[in-house]
Amino acid sequence: MITIIKSPALNRALLDANNTEISISSTNGNGYYFRALIYIDDSLFDEQGWSRKTEFLAVKDLVKLYNAYFETSFAAFTSNGLVEKTNLKKKVSITIEERLLTTDAVVEMVNLPVFYIIYNRTPISFTDAAKIQVLSKRPDAVLIPATGKMIIPIFVNANNETVTVITKNNFGATLNTQTIAAFTGKKNYIYSFDLSGITLASNTIYFETTITCGTTTITLRYRLLRLPDFPVKEIYYKNNFGYFLPAYFDGELEIENSLKIDDYNQADGTSVIFEINEEATYTINTGSLLADERGIVNQIINSYEVYFKVNNVWTKINTKTKKELEFRDKKHSYATDLQFSFVKNSKIANV
Numbered sequence: 601m602i603t604i605i606k607s608p609a610l611n612r613a614l615l616d617a618n619n620t621e622i623s624i625s626s627t628n629g630n631g632y633y634f635r636a637l638i639y640i641d642d643s644l645f646d647e648q649g650w651s652r653k654t655e656f657l658a659v660k661d662l663v664k665l666y667n668a669y670f671e672t673s674f675a676a677f678t679s680n681g682l683v684e685k686t687n688l689k690k691k692v693s694i695t696i697e698e699r700l701l702t703t704d705a706v707v708e709m710v711n712l713p714v715f716y717i718i719y720n721r722t723p724i725s726f727t728d729a730a731k732i733q734v735l736s737k738r739p740d741a742v743l744i745p746a747t748g749k750m751i752i753p754i755f756v757n758a759n760n761e762t763v764t765v766i767t768k769n770n771f772g773a774t775l776n777t778q779t780i781a782a783f784t785g786k787k788n789y790i791y792s793f794d795l796s797g798i799t800l801a802s803n804t805i806y807f808e809t810t811i812t813c814g815t816t817t818i819t820l821r822y823r824l825l826r827l828p829d830f831p832v833k834e835i836y837y838k839n840n841f842g843y844f845l846p847a848y849f850d851g852e853l854e855i856e857n858s859l860k861i862d863d864y865n866q867a868d869g870t871s872v873i874f875e876i877n878e879e880a881t882y883t884i885n886t887g888s889l890l891a892d893e894r895g896i897v898n899q900i901i902n903s904y905e906v907y908f909k910v911n912n913v914w915t916k917i918n919t920k921t922k923k924e925l926e927f928r929d930k931k932h933s934y935a936t937d938l939q940f941s942f943v944k945n946s947k948i949a950n951v
Contacts, residue, residue: 607622728786764812
């Protein structure tokens with residue numbers, strides 16, 4: 601008989617890059633093995649033979665079970681709204697079969713409780729018991745210009761409850777409201793709001809976005825970039841949960857081109873160039889960041905995908921920033937140079 605010793609409880613929502621341990625045992629010993637049939641969103645995804653840790657026990661860690669298959673393609677801001685995101689959350693169903701080694705015949709099977717996995721790249725603490733969680737390691741305050749976009753990914757655990765997101769200015773005036781009708785379940789949403797569509801009061805200083813599910817409310821703060829030193833730079837970075845979020849800086853931009861020249865020597869001793877690769881390095885100074893704002897820098901330099909507008913086209917750039925100042929006594933304002941690069945003469949398909 602197969603016994604489930606350890607498994608996610610029914611309808612749990614777990615992070616894919618965190619450890620998810622399954623333990624099963626059987627009264628049958630030598631001569632048998634376990635085969636796991638893993639279904640993602642009710643379609644067969646993988647079949648795995650699970651070796652036994654002891655004669656009767658098998659232990660399997662499903663860490664990053666589906667990590668490489670989540671769809672996380674880049675998209676910049678499109679429109680205001682509060683929209684469910686299903687591409688980064690998947691249903692997992694697992695059937696365990698016990699088979700004879702000699703004939704591969706199935707002698708018994710058991711179904712594990714159905715659970716869900718949410719995309720993340722790096723392990724981080726998470727509990728699906730919370731009513732509301734922001735799927736981002738955001739700083740206490742986020743800088744935003746008057747033409748900026750708010751994009752907030754959230755996880756909601758509702759029990760016949762509505763979800764409401766409201767953005768107000770520092771005077772308490774409501775700028776945007778989005779509501780999802782009452783439902784029961786664990787879902788991912790993304791809230792989007794474009795400030796450029798409204799007229800801001802001249803003495804606006806900050807904004808507060810409140811997210812409410814039932815009787816639970818969390819508040820996020822944005823600080824307005826009022827008098828930028830240089831034209832504001834907009835960057836999109838892919839966060840740990842697979843969402844592309846905007847960041848804004850008012851520091852100086854510097855662009856430097858470097859060339860890699862490949863050549864060869866002919867028989868007569870002359871040199872012939874056969875390829876020139878041009879790489880651009882973008883250095884973006886963050887401008888002055890307060891201690892409660894600077895956490896955004898760490899998010900960007902640890903991101904595997906960053907996008908910046910080059911010739912009015914969103915272009916993927918690779919981070920070259922090697923270090924950042926995390927803390928210094930009596931230092932309350934920080935400025936950091938962010939370095940990125942991309943190959944200018946990359947491949948382009950014929951159309």
